[in-house]
Amino acid sequence: MTIWVPVNEGGEAPRPAGRPTAAVVRGGSVRLFRLSAGDRLTVRDPEGRQPAYLYLFGADGAFRGLPTLPAPPLPAVLDGILGNEPARAAAEAASGEPVGVSLFGDGAASGSAVTLEAETAALCAIVVPGVAMQPHEQDAPTDIVVETVPAVPRTGEVPPPLANAVVLDLRIDAATAGAYRVKAGDYIQIIDVDGRQCSDFLAFDAAALAEGEEFDLDATTTRTLMGKSFSGPGLHSKYFDRRMRPLLEVVQDTVGRHDTFLLACTAKYYEDMGYPGHSNCTENFNHCLDAYGIKPRTGWPAINFFYNTFVDAHDGIGMDEPWSRPGDYVLLRALTDLVCASSSCADDIDPANGWQPTDIHVRVYDGSACNFERGSAHRMTPDAEPRLSRESGFFPRLSALTRKFEDYRGFWLPSCFSSDGPIAEYWACRERAVVMDLSALRKFEVTGPDAEDLMQRAVPRNVKKLAVGQVVYTPLCYGHGGMIDDGTIFRLGAHNFRWVCGDDYSGVWLRELAAAHDLNVWVRNSTDQLNNLAVQGPRSRDILAGLVTTPPHQPTLAELKWFRFTIGRIGEVPVVVSRTGYTGELGYEIWCHPLRAVEVWDAIMAAGAPHGLTPMGLAALDMVRIESGLVFAGYDFSDDTDPFEAGIGFTVPKEKPDAYVGKAAIERRRATPHRRLVGLDVAGNEPIGHGDCVHFGRAQIGVVTSATRSPILGKTIALARLDVSMAEIGTAVEIGKLDGQQKRIPARVVPFPHFDPEKTRVRA
Numbered sequence: 001m002t003i004w005v006p007v008n009e010g011g012e013a014p015r016p017a018g019r020p021t022a023a024v025v026r027g028g029s030v031r032l033f034r035l036s037a038g039d040r041l042t043v044r045d046p047e048g049r050q051p052a053y054l055y056l057f058g059a060d061g062a063f064r065g066l067p068t069l070p071a072p073p074l075p076a077v078l079d080g081i082l083g084n085e086p087a088r089a090a091a092e093a094a095s096g097e098p099v100g101v102s103l104f105g106d107g108a109a110s111g112s113a114v115t116l117e118a119e120t121a122a123l124c125a126i127v128v129p130g131v132a133m134q135p136h137e138q139d140a141p142t143d144i145v146v147e148t149v150p151a152v153p154r155t156g157e158v159p160p161p162l163a164n165a166v167v168l169d170l171r172i173d174a175a176t177a178g179a180y181r182v183k184a185g186d187y188i189q190i191i192d193v194d195g196r197q198c199s200d201f202l203a204f205d206a207a208a209l210a211e212g213e214e215f216d217l218d219a220t221t222t223r224t225l226m227g228k229s230f231s232g233p234g235l236h237s238k239y240f241d242r243r244m245r246p247l248l249e250v251v252q253d254t255v256g257r258h259d260t261f262l263l264a265c266t267a268k269y270y271e272d273m274g275y276p277g278h279s280n281c282t283e284n285f286n287h288c289l290d291a292y293g294i295k296p297r298t299g300w301p302a303i304n305f306f307y308n309t310f311v312d313a314h315d316g317i318g319m320d321e322p323w324s325r326p327g328d329y330v331l332l333r334a335l336t337d338l339v340c341a342s343s344s345c346a347d348d349i350d351p352a353n354g355w356q357p358t359d360i361h362v363r364v365y366d367g368s369a370c371n372f373e374r375g376s377a378h379r380m381t382p383d384a385e386p387r388l389s390r391e392s393g394f395f396p397r398l399s400a401l402t403r404k405f406e407d408y409r410g411f412w413l414p415s416c417f418s419s420d421g422p423i424a425e426y427w428a429c430r431e432r433a434v435v436m437d438l439s440a441l442r443k444f445e446v447t448g449p450d451a452e453d454l455m456q457r458a459v460p461r462n463v464k465k466l467a468v469g470q471v472v473y474t475p476l477c478y479g480h481g482g483m484i485d486d487g488t489i490f491r492l493g494a495h496n497f498r499w500v501c502g503d504d505y506s507g508v509w510l511r512e513l514a515a516a517h518d519l520n521v522w523v524r525n526s527t528d529q530l531n532n533l534a535v536q537g538p539r540s541r542d543i544l545a546g547l548v549t550t551p552p553h554q555p556t557l558a559e560l561k562w563f564r565f566t567i568g569r570i571g572e573v574p575v576v577v578s579r580t581g582y583t584g585e586l587g588y589e590i591w592c593h594p595l596r597a598v599e600v601w602d603a604i605m606a607a608g609a610p611h612g613l614t615p616m617g618l619a620a621l622d623m624v625r626i627e628s629g630l631v632f633a634g635y636d637f638s639d640d641t642d643p644f645e646a647g648i649g650f651t652v653p654k655e656k657p658d659a660y661v662g663k664a665a666i667e668r669r670r671a672t673p674h675r676r677l678v679g680l681d682v683a684g685n686e687p688i689g690h691g692d693c694v695h696f697g698r699a700q701i702g703v704v705t706s707a708t709r710s711p712i713l714g715k716t717i718a719l720a721r722l723d724v725s726m727a728e729i730g731t732a733v734e735i736g737k738l739d740g741q742q743k744r745i746p747a748r749v750v751p752f753p754h755f756d757p758e759k760t761r762v763r764a
Contacts, residue, residue, distance in 0.1 A: 005428070019153065040115060044112070054100065140445055140529040187365040191328070191361040202341040203247050257323045261267065264300040280346055282300050321353075375412075394598070395412065397605075435695035445522075445747065481666045487506070534587060556566060562763055582625050633692050679751055681748045693740040704718050712755060722749070727748065
């Protein structure tokens, strides 16, 4: 019999000794957990109001201290579950009728948690129910976090296989190396078992080896052809040999920081450090590759996965502990038959492996039996579970039109389209209309009796003036006045708001603010429940007017004013349509559930065909937004810049009756500004980019934040943050290239937006 014991009953239970691991069960999915006797399980609802059920297999139903509310029968719950098919199948196949309890109700406060302890080995399922959220509703299923702490420290455990097609499981013990063969098309997963352990990787063309020639991965060739310091999933994914033939491509990467410009560690390194005879990767490689007839070397150029090296501001090479955590991995696909070798780096005299070498695990999967999605890991916080780049609901249509996708804040979005390219897409936006996928925007549902109080305290805008159906653009600031993010607030009701922004952390920060002021409000992430298309351009209203139908109590598209939204349908698909955008043109955004996204895309493209509607990617979007003076996070603002320095001072009223975060600092910065965002007209045709220094004489007075070659203006333009003493209109400055001194490009301070400064087009 398995009994779960709450830790606060009968005195505090002894804390398990193992390292905690956290896993996320996505809203609308199920996940299995195997525990040993004494293991502790904490189930947490970080966003609140999310039901969660625990089902225990192989027990007779005896529990002590668990919530008494029973869960629905497991088969009934699984019928509504879409996510994590392997776990669902395993739960359905588990023997015996599971005993289920409800851990959280639909009114649970954010941060609610239940901590339990297993007295015997147990298999359990955590089920997080949820249905598709309609775009005008706010019942998004959200994530549940499950933390397990083992009673006995456990190391050397690897995560389950990514697919049931493993053809090789190879453990590389600490400070050793191993060689193995891989067939063309197969996948290679290199796993950091216990975290912070480097693994050097070699690969040779097997056919060439059979003929006595060694053609292995070449880091210099790869960096030259890819234009990247290391290859990652996406357009720059391949690794080449010196013949410029691709040997492998990166499919998935949960770390995102590796090294491709140094050797695997050598005997000489340790000798020079005073450790002659120290084990090293080069000699370990020489030993394991001897069986394949590969000649030994004194230093092996390798792809150093998980090795955290960098080039500093003074052109020196430095290193620190790896970013990788237990179970992190890189997934590669062989593009030809290969002989590969992987090491567990032997370095224990510096931070390279966190000072303690541990194991590396290699899995090879049959490529004919599996097809893995591409993606890099994104973590909202350093200790969060990695989430790979994902596709929006529009991806099936987008991928038929282009292969040029980039990872934009965790979503695969098109850079441009094969039929036209960025310049043609740009002109379509200015002269006709374009449609683009902006589903990477983060959405948060802010609900509850104190929702208005939270938003009023969080932003400089006076949210109390916001009417139902209205949208307002605003910054979100820290207490020192620096910006967390910018975004738009939709008012859906008296106590209902939707915050649309660029950064996942905005939701965490809003929840922390609510807790600090004891506000009765929930902030729940609805990003995966709302995908959105932007239809922008002079003909956007004509395209959508006959397509969007609204009920009598909602505005029609013709009645919709700037920064307002309406609720309606496109065909039979529920949508929210807002008159907003990021182009400086008349335009709209259409919000729908991802499961209906293809229907919305098809309807808009059909309606837009007579008007010359064109898909537009991120490259053209960058041109139009810079021309229109629209700022971009990480470029035009950061936590080091206040709204005035970001050029959006209009969002900060001089008088707001209520306090808001950063108010005192922002008022002080308003009174004594140091920097100002300005426009620059740039002479000549030299390329200008983000981060280029701006000079007056020898002194640097600022930095370029964004720049582009404007097709409609026929010149290079930029946004730049300058010292206020040099920010007057007409001031002649220079943009520094190379080191800022050896090459200068003349420029002149001008007002911005550079194009349509009165925004007559967006108000059309």
